Amino acid sequence: MTSFLGFVEGPLWAVAAAVFVAGAAWRIVGLLAIGRKPDISPPRASAALGFIKANLRHFYPRQLFLGRTFVHLLGGYGFHVGLFVLLLFAAPHVAFIKDRILGFGWPSLPRAGFIVAAEFAFAGLILLWVRRISDPVMRRITDRDDHVGSWLTFLVMLTGCMALGQSHEFLRASHMLLVDLWLIYFPFSRLMHAFTFVLSRGFTGATYGRRGMTP
Amino acid sequence: MTAKTADAQAAIDKFIAATDSAAAAYFDACVHCGECAEACHFYLASGDAKFTPTYKLRPMVRAYRRHKAPFSGLKRMFGLAPPEVTGEELETWAELVYDSCNMCGRCTLVCPMGIDIAGTIAKMREGFVAAGLAPDGLVLSEKNALETGSPMRVRLQALKAQIAHQETETGIPITLDKKGADYMVILSSMEIMGYAETIGALARIFKHAGIDWTISSKCFEATNVGVQIGSSETARELVSRVVDAAEELGVKYVISPECGHAYGALRWSGPNLIGRPYAFEVVHIIELLDQLRREGRLRLKGKSNEAITLHDPCQIGRRGGLIGEPRRLIHHVSDGFRELDGAGITNLCCGGGGGVSANPRAHDLQEAAFACKKAQIDKLGSLDAIVIPCANCRTVFEDGMDAYDMELETIGLSELVAGQLDDASSRGEGSRD
Numbered sequence: 001m002t003s004f005l006g007f008v009e010g011p012l013w014a015v016a017a018a019v020f021v022a023g024a025a026w027r028i029v030g031l032l033a034i035g036r037k038p039d040i041s042p043p044r045a046s047a048a049l050g051f052i053k054a055n056l057r058h059f060y061p062r063q064l065f066l067g068r069t070f071v072h073l074l075g076g077y078g079f080h081v082g083l084f085v086l087l088l089f090a091a092p093h094v095a096f097i098k099d100r101i102l103g104f105g106w107p108s109l110p111r112a113g114f115i116v117a118a119e120f121a122f123a124g125l126i127l128l129w130v131r132r133i134s135d136p137v138m139r140r141i142t143d144r145d146d147h148v149g150s151w152l153t154f155l156v157m158l159t160g161c162m163a164l165g166q167s168h169e170f171l172r173a174s175h176m177l178l179v180d181l182w183l184i185y186f187p188f189s190r191l192m193h194a195f196t197f198v199l200s201r202g203f204t205g206a207t208y209g210r211r212g213m214t215p
Numbered sequence: 216m217t218a219k220t221a222d223a224q225a226a227i228d229k230f231i232a233a234t235d236s237a238a239a240a241y242f243d244a245c246v247h248c249g250e251c252a253e254a255c256h257f258y259l260a261s262g263d264a265k266f267t268p269t270y271k272l273r274p275m276v277r278a279y280r281r282h283k284a285p286f287s288g289l290k291r292m293f294g295l296a297p298p299e300v301t302g303e304e305l306e307t308w309a310e311l312v313y314d315s316c317n318m319c320g321r322c323t324l325v326c327p328m329g330i331d332i333a334g335t336i337a338k339m340r341e342g343f344v345a346a347g348l349a350p351d352g353l354v355l356s357e358k359n360a361l362e363t364g365s366p367m368r369v370r371l372q373a374l375k376a377q378i379a380h381q382e383t384e385t386g387i388p389i390t391l392d393k394k395g396a397d398y399m400v401i402l403s404s405m406e407i408m409g410y411a412e413t414i415g416a417l418a419r420i421f422k423h424a425g426i427d428w429t430i431s432s433k434c435f436e437a438t439n440v441g442v443q444i445g446s447s448e449t450a451r452e453l454v455s456r457v458v459d460a461a462e463e464l465g466v467k468y469v470i471s472p473e474c475g476h477a478y479g480a481l482r483w484s485g486p487n488l489i490g491r492p493y494a495f496e497v498v499h500i501i502e503l504l505d506q507l508r509r510e511g512r513l514r515l516k517g518k519s520n521e522a523i524t525l526h527d528p529c530q531i532g533r534r535g536g537l538i539g540e541p542r543r544l545i546h547h548v549s550d551g552f553r554e555l556d557g558a559g560i561t562n563l564c565c566g567g568g569g570g571v572s573a574n575p576r577a578h579d580l581q582e583a584a585f586a587c588k589k590a591q592i593d594k595l596g597s598l599d600a601i602v603i604p605c606a607n608c609r610t611v612f613e614d615g616m617d618a619y620d621m622e623l624e625t626i627g628l629s630e631l632v633a634g635q636l637d638d639a640s641s642r643g644e645g646s647r648d
Contacts, residue, residue, distance in 0.1 A: 023286075030285030031243060036235040041486045042496070044536055058329045064557040065325045068253040076248070076327065137249040140264040146247050188286055193246050193328065200244035201329035203237035208331075211483060211536035215323045215331075215560065 005169050008176040013100075016180035023187025028195060036203075043210040050209010051202040057214050058201050071131060079124025083153075085109070085117040086160070111164075118161055125154055149191050156182050221302035226342035230278035230300070233338035239284065241335055242276045244328040245269055251322035251332060256563055256587040257315040257580060268322040268332045271311040274300045275339045302346070309348045312339055314577035318569035319529035324561055333534065333569075340445020352574040353444040360440045360453060366573065367404040371432050377407055378430075381415035387422050389414070392464065393429035398503075399466040399495075400430050401437035401457060401481075403474040405606035406627075413473065413606070416633035420504065423636050424512040428470070434460035437472050438607075439480035443570030447488060454485040462494050471499045473604040473627050475530030475568055482535070499531065501604055504632055505540040508547050515548060516637040521599040522551045523631075524592070526612070527562040528605035541604060541628055548635040551599070555591045563587050565603075567611030585615030592623065600624040602631055 039047075061069055087093060091108035098105030109117065129150050132138045159175035186192065208215050234242070251268040252258040258266040281287060281296045290296040320333040343349055349357075356366035363370055378389050390396075398421075406413045421428050434456040441450025461469045471478040482497040498506075507513050525545060531537050538559045545552045557563065566584035571577045592601065601623055603609045609625050616623055 027243070027285040031239045032236055034234065034236045034239050034283070036237055037487065039487060040490075040492060041483045042492065054329050058327055062324055062561055064561045065250075065253060069250050069325060072248055072250055132247075135249065136264040137252045137258070137267050138247070141247045141249055141267055141270050143247070188290075190243075190246055193244050196240055196244040197328050199236075199240035203240055204323060204329045204331040204334075207237070207334065208534070208536070211534070213533065213536045213538075213560065215320060215329070215533060 005173040008173050012180045016183040020183040020186055027187050045212040047206040047210045050205040053214045054201045054205020075124045075127035078120045082117045082121025090114050145190050149189050152182050221305045221346045221348050223302040226305055226346035227278045227300055229342035229345045230275040231283050233341050234279045234283055238335055241330040242279050250325045254321040254325040256584040260583045260586050266315050272335055274308055305346050312343055313350050314580050317564045317571055319564035320534045344445045349444050350574040350576055353570050356440045356573045357444050357449055364436045365404045366440050369404040369407050374407055374435055377411040385415045385418050387418040389418055391430050391432045395465050396427050396429040398428040398468045398470050399461050400428055400470045401435055402472050403438045403606045410606055413627050413629055416629040419633040424507045431460035437474055437477035442480045451488040454488050466495055468496050468498050475528035475605045478535050479530045501537050501540045504544055514637045515635045519549045520551050523600045523602055524553050524555050524595055525602045528608050529564050529568055533560050548632055553595055565608045565611040572611050582618050589619050600626050602626055602628055604628040
């Protein structure tokens with residue numbers, strides 16, 4: 001088991017991290033390299049400011065839509081906030097980042113904090129997925145990638161919780177294997193929205209920012 | 216289902232060519248959350264999931280993922296790329312791209328990724344035109360516009376007759392083709408034939424404020440069916456006609472009328488379509504009126520007490536940037552103004568924009584979608600009139616209100632302002648400050 005753990009934390013981790021970094025960068029660069037014609041209509045306001053404003057504005061909903069989008073908002077924020085708290089502040093993650101990536105760390109969550117963050121993340125992800133399979137709109141637009149991304153993330157989180165005590169190498173190895181698979185899958189999938197959302201909001205913000213609007 | 220044979224490859228080529236970095240970012244960022252449906256009046260009115268805005272983009276997304284996206288070659292090699300778009304699929308999708316999308320842009324407001332679905336639908340329509348799948352109503356309007364300058368075949372003779380009538384009504388002469396005038400007015404065919412009192416209102420306001428203006432006999436049509444059907448070539452030709460007429464007369468400004476898409480076509484798309492800046496500025500009539508108000512050049516006999524509300528045309532407000540201007544004007548002339556739910560940037564489309572009202576096939580859908588607008592209006596209780604600064608929206612409202620047995624006067628913003636002017640303080644035709 002030690003050798004399997006060594007493999008998933010060693011060579012496979014290195015390959016997965018490389019695929020993640022290179023793949024995500026390739027995809028972003030490839031997307032930008034497609035290019036866009038410059039807009040020569042006389043602007044009413046700043047496109048650059050529009051890029052920034054749209055990125056910030058879409059973090060919170062417009063009041064008129066709040067009632068109709070409440071479930072998605074709850075699930076989306078619960079999942080993402082929980083996930084990022086776990087990713088950045090779970091004690092094993094802080095230790096891993098310090099030992100294997102950056103060479104320095106930061107204070108980590110106490111166990112109770114981990115459990116609360118995990119509950120938010122799981123509840124949010126499960127809510128989003130149940131909505132995905134039950135809502136007629138979601139069923140119509142969902143494809144295989146949506147399910148693979150959801151399940152892979154779920155399994156990474158599940159094995160991460162199981163490995164929390166680090167009492168069994170198998171559990172830690174399972175978690176690392178799934179993390180490696182998740183990292184390899186990431187650049188080829190819709191998980192890339194973690195990066196592309198900035199561009200998506202920004203392009204719209206720039207286009208309409210020139211017109212003095214932040215849609 | 217149309218009987219036409221769709222040229223799928225032509226559509227795919229256009230989809231690929233039209234996918235720039237922005238569209239690619241949209242396609243890559245969409246997480247299929249479905250929130251956009253909650254902002255779409257076609258979905259809200261019908262409950263049919265096929266009207267989910269992001270779903271309408273699917274053929275173009277597929278073409279991008281198969282042919283242009285980063286890693287698309289790798290995915291094709293391993294059989295992981297999505298299948299090719301087919302003609303049958305495009306034929307099915309024509310309803311989603313033309314009949315049930317006003318390109319109103321409301322879905323962008325609710326999208327966590329801020330995806331400009333309306334702008335992408337406009338690009339997607341280029342593919343449908345190439346495939347021969349544009350709706351017959353829009354194809355006819357395009358043919359009319361290219362042949363006669365007007366989608367409704369309104370010719371100069373008809374304009375002159377309407378102008379003569381308005382001159383008689385107002386007692387104000389209107390000069391065509393005045394070289395070196397400050398402003399050139401363009402109009403929509405719908406205004407000329409359906410709401411000609413707008414011409415009289417403009418004459419009164421401009422005389423009152425001392426605006427030096429004219430109308431070109433060579434090009435007086437503001438609408439641009441090219442941007443609605445999805446033909447850059449047609450859009451470019453129609454913009455060029457306005458630009459040529461304005462530059463020939465040597466005007467400083469072209470006034471875009473109370474028409475939604477005409478403003479976007481000339482003000483925001485036009486220079487990009489013809490590939491150069493204009494020798495004049497484009498100003499929307501609402502912007503100009505608000506400027507005149509700010510400068511104290513709209514002197515009133517008093518304010519109206521009628522209970523009125525405002526419909527924000529999508530292409531003027533949400534997608535055009537004029538939200539505050541109409542409100543300041545209405546407050547200037549009225550004490551009875553009340554806002555609709557979600558007024559301003561989140562306002563609901565009338566259901567007829569983006570070429571839908573010119574597409575008879577979409578009539579039932581348009582009428583169903585108007586139910587959302589009706590619900591907004593009903594919520595305000597008793598009203599005397601609704602101000603609609605877009606002639607196309609106005610006809611859609613009148614059709615919709617007729618279908619739903621509603622009684623409410625529609626009025627243009629220029630007419631509203633002109634009706635409250637103190638003509639005794641008029642500065643006289645042609646004079647300027």
